[in-house]
Amino acid sequence: xxxxxxxxxxxxxxxxxxxxxxxxxxxxxxxxxxxxxxxxxxxxxxxxxxxxxxxxxxxxxxxxxxxxxxxxxxxxxxxxxxxxxxxxxxxxxxxxxxxxxxxxxxxxxxxxxxxxxxxxxxxxxxxxxxxxxxxxxxxxxxxxxxxxxxxxxxxxxxxxxxxxxxxxxxxxxxxxxxxxxxxxxxxxxxxxxxxxxxxxxxxxxxxxxxxxxxxxxxxxxxxxxxxxxxxxxxxxxxxxxxxxxxxxxxxxxxx
Amino acid sequence: xxxxxxxxxxxxxxxxxxxxxxxxxxxxxxxxxxxxxxxxxxxxxxxxxxxxxxxxxxxxxxxxxxxxxxxxxxxxxxxxxxxxxxxxxxxxxxxxxxxxxxxxxxxxxxxxxxxxxxxxxxxxxxxxxxxxxxxxxxxxxxxxxxxxxxxxxxxxxxxxxxxxxxxxxxxxxxxxxxxxxxxxxxxxxxxxxxxxxxxxxxxxxxxxxxxxxxxxxxxxxxxxxxxxxxxxxxxxxxxxxxxxxxxxxxxxxxx
Numbered sequence: 001x002x003x004x005x006x007x008x009x010x011x012x013x014x015x016x017x018x019x020x021x022x023x024x025x026x027x028x029x030x031x032x033x034x035x036x037x038x039x040x041x042x043x044x045x046x047x048x049x050x051x052x053x054x055x056x057x058x059x060x061x062x063x064x065x066x067x068x069x070x071x072x073x074x075x076x077x078x079x080x081x082x083x084x085x086x087x088x089x090x091x092x093x094x095x096x097x098x099x100x101x102x103x104x105x106x107x108x109x110x111x112x113x114x115x116x117x118x119x120x121x122x123x124x125x126x127x128x129x130x131x132x133x134x135x136x137x138x139x140x141x142x143x144x145x146x147x148x149x150x151x152x153x154x155x156x157x158x159x160x161x162x163x164x165x166x167x168x169x170x171x172x173x174x175x176x177x178x179x180x181x182x183x184x185x186x187x188x189x190x191x192x193x194x195x196x197x198x199x200x201x202x203x204x205x206x207x208x209x210x211x212x213x214x215x216x217x218x219x220x221x222x223x224x225x226x227x228x229x230x231x232x233x234x235x236x237x238x239x240x241x242x243x244x245x246x247x248x249x250x251x252x253x254x255x
Numbered sequence: 256x257x258x259x260x261x262x263x264x265x266x267x268x269x270x271x272x273x274x275x276x277x278x279x280x281x282x283x284x285x286x287x288x289x290x291x292x293x294x295x296x297x298x299x300x301x302x303x304x305x306x307x308x309x310x311x312x313x314x315x316x317x318x319x320x321x322x323x324x325x326x327x328x329x330x331x332x333x334x335x336x337x338x339x340x341x342x343x344x345x346x347x348x349x350x351x352x353x354x355x356x357x358x359x360x361x362x363x364x365x366x367x368x369x370x371x372x373x374x375x376x377x378x379x380x381x382x383x384x385x386x387x388x389x390x391x392x393x394x395x396x397x398x399x400x401x402x403x404x405x406x407x408x409x410x411x412x413x414x415x416x417x418x419x420x421x422x423x424x425x426x427x428x429x430x431x432x433x434x435x436x437x438x439x440x441x442x443x444x445x446x447x448x449x450x451x452x453x454x455x456x457x458x459x460x461x462x463x464x465x466x467x468x469x470x471x472x473x474x475x476x477x478x479x480x481x482x483x484x485x486x487x488x489x490x491x492x493x494x495x496x497x498x499x500x501x502x503x504x505x506x507x508x509x510x
Binding site: 050053083154161249 | 295297298299300301302303304305306308309310311328329331332335336338339340361363364365370373377378405406409413415416418419435436438439440441443445448449450453459460461462463464489490491492493494495496497498499500501502504505506508509510
């Protein structure tokens with residue numbers, strides 16, 4: 001059987017331990033090409049770069065085990081570059097992450113990691129975003145490697161439902177505390193923002209965006225619930241954002 | 256009756272003719288506060304600014320008819336600033352746009368205009384994004400003002416279904432060519448990217464992201480179809496990205 005071609009990307013930049021762990025696992029499964037941001041691109045959502053130029057740099061030596069590029073753009077730019085300019089074909093799988101921090105619930109919409117996976121999905125490539133609920137640069141990714149491998153193998157073997165990508169989150173748990181994998185829906189949650197107002201040395205106001213995550217959802221079928229219980233959560237994510245259930249109601253409006 | 260409080264934002268920046276047209280209409284309907292980017296933020300998707308500081312500047316004089324602020328961040332940052340730092344309350348309505356260019360079909364996911372509306376929706380505020388299928392800075396917004404007013408009034412009166420915001424697109428048509436309004440679903444479409452490769456004066460490669468829009472959807476219930484026929488399209492948009500229909504299928508996997 002031909003080795004699958006696997007595209008690896010992330011939003012924490014090419015030097016993040018999370019992507020290095022992901023590359024190691026993918027190297028066991030296929031031919032790996034990495035195209036990742038040259039600087040951190042967290043919370044970039046589905047941003048693309050159209051008002052400035054982009055740089056692409058090959059950072060691996062010729063003949064290296066893995067081909068690696070950095071891109072000056074967003075995670076979504078990385079996927080577009082990979083498919084259209086580097087590979088000139090669709091990879092068999094795109095994996096993004098492992099993100100340093102949660103992309104569960106509403107975070108999926110702010111996440112550069114997940115937006116890269118969603119972009120691959122839009123382009124018809126089976127795609128998975130992986131995230132660990134630990135912001136620490138030295139977080140323990142080792143524990144989750146067998147799960148990453150298992151989930152990626154299932155997707156390579158079975159494919160994914162049409163127009164669906166996977167959002168996988170790992171709880172910050174030790175191996176013996178993990179309860180397994182749960183397929184979930186996205187919990188309804190919000191960020192309660194707080195702007196941390198400061199002054200420059202010259203006396204001008206500036207702000208840092210901070211916030212507190214608030215889970216509004218008591219359901220036991222959500223990713224937040226599963227993660228809280230020690231499960232790995234998988235949410236199937238779609239990019240048709242139509243609220244189909246609302247169409248009939250709006251048709252009764254006076255428009 | 257108390258005048259409604261209306262937040263106006265966009266992604267083309269505060270000086271764009273599209274937002275000026277939107278402000279004019281909203282001024283007839285309520286008390287208007289504008290918080291818009293200080294520079295163009297097209298295609299920023301749902302990006303937020305967490306790795307750099309933010310600036311906020313009041314640009315209208317005290318006692319001016321409308322209170323206006325610029326923000327150095329993304330459209331989503333603007334909404335967060337408005338709600339949490341400026342208004343300190345939820346407005347009765349948030350409108351975003353009028354965007355110079357289409358946000359129909361898959362563009363909804365890349366759009367700063369729509370992400371601002373979606374952010375307002377996440378925060379529980381009735382929200383509408385407006386876009387005109389004309390990239391021209393001097394596009395004719397005048398024709399669409401009665402429709403903007405009509406749609407905004409309906410939302411102020413009836414509210415919106417829970418967790419739903421509206422994506423309104425105007426075709427590039429003259430008044431007498433407009434066929435009315437259609438409630439639609441998001442057409443399935445993609446961008447076929449092309450990277451325009453150039454060289455700096457020093458001989459280093461750089462790229463511009465360009466692309467061609469390809470509608471893959473032949474349905475007559477889509478926004479693309481409606482716009483092509485001369486209708487104004489309204490797509491109800493949700494931010495629960497769960498592919499609920501795929502959950503059962505994934506539960507049968509070997510995980």
